[in-house]
Amino acid sequence: MGRKKLKIQRLEDLKARQAKYSKRKIGILKKAKELNILCEVDVALLFSSPSGRPTLFVGKNSKGLSSILKRLSNLSFEEREERRAYTIEMLKKIYENSESEFDPLSLSYDTNADTLKLYKDELQELKHILVEKSKILRDWRNPNNVEDINQIKMMEDHLIASLDGLRSRKNQFTIEQQIKERESEVELSISMKLFMHFQL
Secondary structure: OOOOOOOOOOOOOHHHHHHHHHHHHHHHHHHHHHHHHHHOOOOEEEEEOOOOOEEEEEOOOOOOHHHHHHHHHOOOHHHHHHHHHHHHHHHHHHHOOOOOOOOHHHHOOOOOHHHHHHHHHHHHHHHHHHHHHHHHHHHHHOHHHOOOHHHHHHHHHHHHHHHHHHHHHHHHHHHHHHHHHHHHHHHHHHHHHHHHHHHO
16 A cells, blocks of 8 residues: 655645644755765755744755855856756646646746846946945045035945944943943942951
């Protein structure tokens, strides 16, 4: 007698959903560890439980999550979209014959050249803005380099934010110092009382 094929669909009962999540999560983590060890690949998994609690797994051979994310972010836009399209095609094949409510077509790959050009143009514009703002913030020490009122406003906002941060840190240090002084006073008072007690 073989195993019954489970119909993949959303569980309505929250407790059943949480129990199924816990059981399946353990299985996926086990598979990820095996893949990490057997194939010596970097593995990173991020889950969010039905109750909203996150779980992060990074394989032992991996150089950490930041290393994996950095490698992903270093891919060009075209390479990332190519990987995305490949993943969607794999999902389509997996779910093609299943009775799942999951629709891989909802993740459809947009091959529209106009959309790609729009993304590239937007990226170029954002890079240009970042370069301008970085230059302004680098030159904030020398007001003679200011070319217009917008630069002055941005420099002023940056200084105000920096001052607010310093004031907040100063207040925190002051409170911590007061607490330490009170603790020292209490310790001294206790020591004096003990000393006086044993002197009698």
